[in-house]
Amino acid sequence: MYILSEPCGAVVAGGDYVHFVVEYGGKIEKCRVTETALLNRERVSRKDAGHAQLIAIFVRHRAEIEHLALAKLQREGHSDRGVVVTTEDLNS
Numbered sequence: 001m002y003i004l005s006e007p008c009g010a011v012v013a014g015g016d017y018v019h020f021v022v023e024y025g026g027k028i029e030k031c032r033v034t035e036t037a038l039l040n041r042e043r044v045s046r047k048d049a050g051h052a053q054l055i056a057i058f059v060r061h062r063a064e065i066e067h068l069a070l071a072k073l074q075r076e077g078h079s080d081r082g083v084v085v086t087t088e089d090l091n092s
Helices: 035-042 051-060 062-076
Strands: 002-006 009-014 017-024 027-034 083-085
Touching: 009 051, 017 035, 017 051, 017 062, 027 035, 027 062, 035 051, 051 062, 062 083
Parallel strands: 027 083
Antiparallel strands: 002 009, 009 017, 017 027
């Protein structure tokens, strides 16, 4: 597990996801983006990417990823499991 703490919240790489939070409707919502989506976005192979690299990719595309997560929240509403940004979302 790799954690990056920033003023706008911690970003955690663990398992097959990078976890982050967004504010929506006055509440903090859990979100995550799949490792595959991040790797496909930058055309990087899984064997070449560790947790630190996944965080770096996330940071480079953070505004877009957060925008996509907020759009999903608006469409689908709150979920206790959180919002998942997938390859289809990020690379469409």
